[in-house]
Amino acid sequence: MGVLTQGNTQMLAQAYFNNKRVPAAVLAAMCIQDMFALQRPPADCMKSWDAEHGMAKSRPWRTLRYAYLLLMVLAFSLEISTIFVSTQVSTQLATSTWSPSTRLLGNLSLVDFLVRDFELEYTIVRGHFLTGLLSFTIAQALRVRYALRKYRSLGISGMCCLLTAASGMVCYQTLQS
Secondary structure (H helix, E strand, O other), rough: OOOOOOHHHHHHHHHHHHHHHHHEEEEEEHHHOOOOOHHOOOOOOHHHHHHHHHOOOOOOHHHHHHHHHHHHHHHHHHHHHHHHHHHHHHHHOOOOOOOOOOOOOOOOOOOHHHHHHHHHHHHHHHHHHHHHHHHHHHHHHHHHHHHHHOHHHHHHHHHHHHHHHHHHHHHHHHHHO
């Protein structure tokens, strides 16, 4: 990417925040669409099995459904926060209400520049986006477990696959910090 100059810092920083805003909006839409999926009555094909195994009155399964709902609400809220902060910073950069630090840009990378001049916004956008994505992924793991409750081993396997993906995201994010 080369050395940052006064002319390209605003453009690159604005692109960074815009590139976080779009996936956050997609994820927020997915969260709001599926937020109450496990609060509905079970499908007809599962009603007799659920009644036979006492699923409707089972405290662990109710807890799982409520945990799913809370994780989806959390993911939605975090992604909306990401969208809001990204939009505010992008607008600030686009309308030139931002003035760079008086220090020279020198050989700073874009991340160094963002941490220097937009530390709070950079941290909020990065942290909220990842935390929202993790909340969404964990909620989907719970949903897989619930959907495959009739097939215990398969449900646990599916849930573990999604939890492995979530832990991979955390490891990758930690290595990139």
